[in-house]
Amino acid sequence: MAMPSDPYPSPAPTVRFDVINQAFALFQQQMGQWVVIALVFVVVVGVASFLLNLVPVVGLLSGIPGMILAGGIYKAALKHVRGEAIAVADLFDIGDIVGPLIVAGILVNIGTSIGMLLCVLPGIVVAGLWMFTTPLIVDRGMDGVAAMRESWNVLKGQWAMAAVFIFVVGIVGVIGVLGCGVGVLFTMPIAFLSSALLYRDFFPEGAAPVDPFAPPSSPL
Numbered sequence: 001m002a003m004p005s006d007p008y009p010s011p012a013p014t015v016r017f018d019v020i021n022q023a024f025a026l027f028q029q030q031m032g033q034w035v036v037i038a039l040v041f042v043v044v045v046g047v048a049s050f051l052l053n054l055v056p057v058v059g060l061l062s063g064i065p066g067m068i069l070a071g072g073i074y075k076a077a078l079k080h081v082r083g084e085a086i087a088v089a090d091l092f093d094i095g096d097i098v099g100p101l102i103v104a105g106i107l108v109n110i111g112t113s114i115g116m117l118l119c120v121l122p123g124i125v126v127a128g129l130w131m132f133t134t135p136l137i138v139d140r141g142m143d144g145v146a147a148m149r150e151s152w153n154v155l156k157g158q159w160a161m162a163a164v165f166i167f168v169v170g171i172v173g174v175i176g177v178l179g180c181g182v183g184v185l186f187t188m189p190i191a192f193l194s195s196a197l198l199y200r201d202f203f204p205e206g207a208a209p210v211d212p213f214a215p216p217s218s219p220l
Contacts, residue, residue: 013201015161020172023193026080027186033086034189037076040088041069042184067105068098073189074138077196082205100137104144108133121163127170128162129155135199154202169194 027034048065072091080086094101108130115123132151136142142150155162173191176183 012157015155015158015165015198016201017165017168019197019201020169020190020194022197023190026193026197027190030080030086031186033088034076035185037073037086037088037091038185038188040091041073041188045069063109064102064105067109068094068101070105070134071097071101071138073192074135074196077189077192078135078139078200080193081196081200094138097137097141100142100144100147101134102144104133104137104147107144107148124167125159125163128164128166129159131155131162131166131195132199132202135196136203139199139203165198 045066049062052062052065069091071094075093076086076090079090108127111130112123112127115121115126117123129152130148132154133144133147136147136150137144140147169191172194173188174184176185176187
């Protein structure tokens with residue numbers, strides 16, 4: 001009887017931290033586009049959240065714009081990893097996956113928040129185990145719960161390293177808040193690119209490997 005194929009690469013990939021340096025190199029390739037994308041993200045999410053918070057009950061939904069547009073940033077990051085040119089339009093090219101992004105975002109936030117209440121560390125662990133949730137929705141069109149389950153399953157054997165990775169990448173992402181917040185336009189893309197590179201280790205595309213450090217192709 002034929003054995004079922006292994007859905008994961010063999011040998012199994014490992015959580016590695018050199019993707020942060022690789023992400024910085026990628027960021028430098030298309031720095032202008034990334035800064036604009038990050039700026040639009042911050043402005044749109046900030047304005048949308050502010051307006052939602054003006055209404056007491058609706059204010060509970062203030063985190064949803066960020067959940068949705070995080071999918072757009074991952075779409076741009078995965079395109080960049082494939083060696084393609086990116087644009088601000090990628091941030092909004094998520095109309096078909098808004099529902100799964102919201103469902104996963106709410107569930108991940110609830111799970112992480114509960115973990116944070118339990119002496120913080122459990123929150124970091126579950127955030128690490130679920131870090132591939134949004135990329136799986138963007139890249140493979142999975143529903144929110146299925147993406148959470150797939151991310152958890154592929155990382156549970158490396159839960160400690162996944163927790164450290166998400167913590168370090170989180171620090172990279174928020175360190176840009178220093179200097180009047182302008183730095184986040186540079187550090188946030190690096191954080192997303194780092195996660196996208198690691199995601200591609202665990203979930204490689206079926207096509208021939210692409211050198212992400214080759215000059216990006218121009219969009220048609």
